[in-house]
């Protein structure tokens with residue numbers, strides 16, 4: 088007998104026949120609050136074009152508006168809370184759903200995805216185990232296969248949905264680490280005489296996830312080889328080969344090459360075919376970071392390297408970028424599902440999931456880092472069904488076409504200097520009078536940084552920045568199905584007006 092109550096609860100008080108949980112909600116109250124909330128959200132969407140994109144509040148102002156209350160001892164009614172909190176959010180948020188939001192790589196969220204989030208939370212399936220989420224898990228399995236098909240990856244691919252691009256890249260990284268270490272790295276880590284320095288090769292344009300990955304998974308950031316890029320910002324494959332050969336001579340273990348399929352600053356795609364040849368020659372894992380650009384592979388007119396993404400062993404994608412899924416939704420595909428099991432699977436005694444199901448790959452706790460998992464797939468799957476492949480092709484084409492129109496407008500503008508225009512990312516800067524040779528780089532950098540700060544404060548548009556060859560640039564990235572051509576064509580004048588004022 089192991090029975091032992093670890094806490095003394097007054098049982099006579101707490102064991103009435105019916106309990107009255109403070110978070111429970113009657114059906115009428117649930118409907119009334121829910122209908123009202125949907126009405127308010129619909130009105131918010133209608134009003135977005137007339138609202139500032141960003142609120143322009145300082146952190147201190149936001150903190151004051153929120154109020155510095157301690158944890159409440161007693162509760163507040165749900166209707167009161169929704170009335171208060173929806174207004175706070177509506178009036179003090181940065182809206183990536185605004186037609187003039189083109190900052191970072193953050194998408195307008197599909198309305199069907201937003202409603203699907205509610206449905207998913209209502210069912211609340213735990214997609215860690217199939218038996219806890221039969222329909223939800225199968226929807227996720229199908230979502231993975233559809234995404235794979237959409238971008239021309241492999242039928243029967245392994246994969247799963249995760250919280251975002253970083254996590255998707257981490258999963259690919261861990262699968263590569265496990266597949267290429269020639270000792271039991273899961274058991275011993277790097278604390279064994281057989282362990283070697285495992286080297287990852289990435290271009291200088293690679294997103295910062297690689298630093299977190301090498302750090303978190305024991306490889307160490309010193310083992311990243313940052314390979315220079317050429318004049319097109321693509322990884323220099325000659326320098327890559329030389330670096331691999333140097334590491335082999337030094338007794339290190341080169342294990343993976345990361346190719347970028349749509350870099351965060353400029354949208355550049357690395358030469359994937361060439362990277363694949365190098366990986367085959369040296370027995371390395373080819374991982375693609377397609378968090379942003381991977382979905383452009385669905386376009387018949389995609390840049391050539393994107394047409395061969397099937398050469399990769401794994402690929403990270405972000406449905407919350409170019410599938411316009413509400414945050415959070417990342418996705419990783421791994422060509423051979425076995426590699427995910429090899430890297431992540433354990434079988435604790437307290438899980439008794441059906442073996443037949445495991446073969447189908449639907450006990451997702453075995454395929455990635457999470458144990459309990461939510462139903463991220465629904466919002467992605469519903470939008471894929473709503474738009475279909477053709478619908479998505481149309482939306483991505485519009486984003487790219489508008490970016491090209493913006494670039495043409497910048498080219499024609501006497502005081503704006505364009506730098507790059509790839510996929511749906513354009514970079515440019517303001518140059519007073521139009522002749523950059525009249526100013527130092529420092530002056531122009533400082534001026535454009537100030538322009539960016541003012542733009543964010545004023546809230547007419549939202550862009551972010553890139554630094555290219557030491558130049559601080561404004562950068563717009565359209566992953567926004569709400570943007571109209573007139574919105575993006577307004578950008579040059581808005582920037583110029585702020586620039587002139589600051590000069």
Ligand SMILES: Cc1ncc(COP(=O)(O)O)c(C=O)c1O
Nearest residue numbers: 192251252253294350351378379
């Ligand atoms: C190329 C690339 N990789 C990875 C990431 C990280 O994605 P997330 O922010 O979804 O984790 C980003 C984000 O912009 C990205 O552009």
